[in-house]
Amino acid sequence: MTEKAMSFSTAWKSFYAKAGLPRIVIGVFFIFLNIVSIVIGISFGSLMTDVIIRALMNMILVLAMVPGIRSGIGLNFGLPLGILCGLLGGVISIELDFTGAMGFLMAILIAIPFAIIVGIAYGWLLNRVKGSEMMVATYVGFSAVSLMSIGWMLLPLNAPEMAWPMGMGVRTTISLEGRFNHILNDFWRFPTGDMDLSFGGFEIPTGLILFVSFMLFVMWVINRSKMGIAMKTVGANPKFATASGLNVNFYRMFGTVLSTVFGAIGILVYAQSFGFLQLYLAPMFMGFAAVAGVLIGGANVRDANISHVIIGTFLFQGLLVIALPVANNIMTLGSLAEITRLVVSNGIILYALTQVTGGD
């Protein structure tokens, strides 16, 4: 082998070791889809915009996995708990007739106390079932969504866009039009209006980028704080943590609360981009997508950091966004494309879940 080939092969080896096979395969597939989409004439600019928006609107939900994993409760399949708190915050904010940025902010501020209380109760429960957290969490998530379906029906709300025309309860989807629809996506969106075409439809959702970056930064700061390090220690080795004078149950609960709060904020960011609050059974499977995202990013049951979140969300959501129009173009039959999307999405989730063992 020549010098050059040698250094290339070592460079490839170290890249391979760092990135890992799954990410390389998915990355290559992602690029392949991109090329196909250009070849079949889908506007590349707007496709990229979609990828960015879809990734960012999901990112905080994926970020919510990080404190759970670091504190040792594992993958937080109980994420729907946080999502329900977020939705509740959104509903109350609308009921109180807040609009625009204020509506979004109030939704978050109202959701957080709920999330903290729910997180404490949930953390207490998880401390009682050490060793089988993930199974319990999955059931807790499912039950909470089902129970809350009854709750939604009983909520005495008056705001016309939420209440059923007659009787009690909330509608299944609530439009955020005139409330906080696209409040982040449209903030300092660039370029706007007429300039659109000059970039081939490419736009930068500045507000969304700023907000998500801020949340990533908050998590980064937490991870490097005294409490964040204590949490990581507890997750890495509870016996070591005990011997170091740390209260293991407290920091596990701290991680659970953080995860729930980030889940609550995450769903509101998602909703403002999506344009609707989806209630009733919609939150049921959102935990799985978040779990898949963080695993694809390279996290495992015992270790997760912010780069895993960013890489994983872009790969997972990016793939879904591009697969849809490509499939649409290749198979004109409408339902076939939707089926392809479901196969890809659930396929990735399934693949990610087979990686759950992680660690050594």
Added chain:
Amino acid sequence: METANFVLQMKGIGKEYYGTRVLENININLAPGEIHAVLGENGAGKSTLMNILFGMSVIHSTGGFEGEVLINGESANIKSPVEAMEAGIGMVHQEFMLIPEYTITENIKLNREITKPNIFSRLISNKLETLDRIEMNKDAKKALKTLDLNIEEWIKIAGLPVGYMQFVEIAREIDKSNLKVLVFDEPTAVLTESEASNLLDAMRTISSKGIAILFITHRLDEVMEVADNMTVLRDGKLVGVRKKEETSIDELAEMMVGRKINKVEKGTNTIDESVYKLELKNFSVDMPGEKIKGMDLKVRKGEIIGIGGLAGQGKIGVANGVAGLYPSKGEVLIDGTPLPLNNPKESINRRIAFVSEDRRAVGLLLDIGIDMNIAVTAMQNKGGFLKHYGIFSQQDTKAIKEHAEKMRKELDIRCTGVDQPTRRLSGGNQQKVCIARALTLEPEILFVSEPTRGIDVGAKKLVLDTLVKLNQEKGMTIVMTSSELGELRSVCDRIAIINEGKLEGILSPDDSDKDYGLMMAGNYSKKANSGGEVE
């Protein structure tokens, strides 16, 4: 040399981990029934060499190895422990590989269960055969008996003292019928002297049956006692091969370290006779396998006190109880004021630091860097290594690194960098990280349990010298628990012997071997009561 005479040959073995060379061109030949010792400093590559032989996955997931392994003269391509087992190689690991929730028999027979057919297995597959527990228990008993181990085979591993776990590992290996080569990776590091001599006897029995033994240890006297030949490694290279008759402990030590090793100098320390730094009154600790049942002990300020005794008698329980890790009762006074029990944080706040005997389970964060391992306890309890921004605090990465570098130098921690995860350190270097973490707490009382377990002659001297230095220069009171009497007698001012969960008596380092023997066996107080006097 005729190949056929060797049951095992390793030829030109080399290994790199992540670009760092840890073994280079190693050759070892082993005749049937030979006991061959592999010696070397911590991190010399001994365990790595054995992992290669045993096909461990750490080797193959990190790019495999160079060279060739021959069994009975034929090239063996061993890629997994299962293949190694099939080829007749058994291994007793440095770190235990037992399943805590299983009984001794189940662990001994794991994956090699004896089964008898039943109706389902006849119909479907022999995977469904019933376990023949009676046969299995018989075999297990036999293996335990070879080792002179007096323990019931139906007991669960969890809760057994470490000394026993080691024997269970060995029993598991000698129970294999096609065994040709048995590897011991530091089998005696966790054993007391009497257990160790049992083991050496067992090794002789095993080798007399024609099984060859590869034996890793840091105890050179053991090597001289049982080994026929020895191979010495240093920094991954072969330094030399010796026959027992041609060498001496001193020569071997020098070959290992590359320089002469002096004895640990005890020196003089100042003990404040007037005050007690630590008092235990009717102190009980409920630590499985190492229970303490109401003992009294007074430790003077500035002394090094040793705690010795046979495995399972409770010596390990003392430090674990005071550190708050196992449920305790009774009274502990520090400087005359009571210490709240069962509260590790309180113990740390009262300036007690504890280096656990179980470094992998309690002492280390295996997937986290050396630097954070050393700093984290001090950070959480004393607020060190933090930068403050108003109400926020952030880790002071620079201070953590610098401190780790300092410790690396002081304790000679061999690593590729202070950010290396501790899982990738050799056993002895892991131990140094544990000690560094305790020292970072700047304790007034330092509890160290088995501080030199698994560390080489050079490092041992370094660790013991460090303890002596801390004691002399900083007046640190040190409570050292150890299974090695020789080590206790070389540095301690007094040695407390624990028997059946109680203090049997206190001896001075110069007391006779006979007194030590009597006391460890629990016959001292009996003798004293019938005539003599204690203290």
